[in-house]
Every structure is written in structure tokens, then in C-alpha cells.
Amino acid sequence: MNTLPTQGESRAQVYPGSERRIFQILLVFTFGILVRMYLAQNYQIPNIYKKLEEFKKAPEARKKPPDDRS
Structure with a gap:
């Protein structure tokens, strides 16, 4: 089948x-x-864009604090 239209099509x-x-x-x-x-x-x-920027800016805030168990 021809994909381009002919003269009358x-x-x-x-x-x-x-x-x-x-x-x-x-x-x-x-x-x-x-x-x-x-x-x-x-x-x-x-x-969503603001949440993404906050997520990128604060990677330290998401880290777990070290365990203080001695």
C-alpha cells in the first residue's frame, strides 16, 4: 500500500x-x-519540583545518626 496520498486521494x-x-x-x-x-x-x-530541590540540598539530614551504644 502506498503511504503517500495520490492525486485524487x-x-x-x-x-x-x-x-x-x-x-x-x-x-x-x-x-x-x-x-x-x-x-x-x-x-x-x-x-514536586520544590520537594526534589529540598531532597537534593539536604542529604546529610537524611543520614542515620550514629549509634551511641557503647
């Missing part, structure tokens, strides 16, 4: 269902953004 005829698939991807992407916007406005979701 459109892309929809060459790739059947591709328009529906693109619409489905855009719909899911948009829905995901709307859900994230709702959650960010109504719940206290921690900023």
Missing part, C-alpha cells in the same frame, strides 16, 4: 481512522489538563 483515505485517533488523543489530553487544574485549585498538592 486524501490522507483520511490512506490512513483510515487516523482523524478519530487524533481527536481522541486531544480529548484525553484536554481532559487531563482540566482535571489537574481543578485539583490544583481545590486541593493542596505539593510542588
